[in-house]
């Protein structure tokens with residue numbers, strides 16, 4: 001069981017090598033957004049909510065280097081907003097409503113969904129598009145409906161949700177490093193103490 005899982009995990013990550021240019025371009029778009037004064041908004045359900053929060057923490061806090069803070073917000077964190085919007089408008093609206101309230105043109109929305117089909121992520125992307133916010137989908141399986149909806153689709157083509165999630169967090173760490181190196185520039189490239 002463990003051996004099989006490890007082998008499947010490695011195969012899944014190996015598959016990312018063929019996605020190098022798409023991954024780099026999406027990371028560069030996020031870097032330009034932050035350098036231009038925009039913010040990253042990230043949403044997803046369950047494990048993908050955790051991934052959204054993890055990534056936001058690495059942008060607002062830090063990844064590996066000492067630097068100033070940059071703006072990123074995970075849309076799964078405010079329980080008052082989630083319960084109010086979920087209760088009054090339905091769970092499908094919990095992310096879209098926050099995009100409408102917090103998003104500005106020039107921000108980027110990153111929707112994370114292993115199936116590519118979560119309705120609340122779909123609606124958030126539709127809302128962002130209506131507000132001229134570029135959208136990135138970090139997806140799995142065949143990319144689902146979100147693959148056709150987002151400006152940039154990153155699809156981990158695997159059928160196992162856990163393997164997709166493991167690849168997603170790897171990609172988010174790759175992006176965090178790429179973005180951080182771009183934010184710091186060559187001169188101030190200091191390792192953080194911890």
Ligand SMILES: O=C(CO)[C@@H](O)[C@H](O)[C@H](O)[C@H](O)COP(=O)(O)O
Pocket residue numbers: 045046047048112113114115116117118161162165
């Ligand atoms: O972490 C896991 C499964 O590994 C679950 O919590 C999983 O994220 C949830 O079932 C999500 O609701 C799945 O949504 P999505 O990835 O299909 O958009």
Ligand SMILES: [Zn+2]
Pocket residue numbers: 047162165
């Ligand atoms: Zn999981």
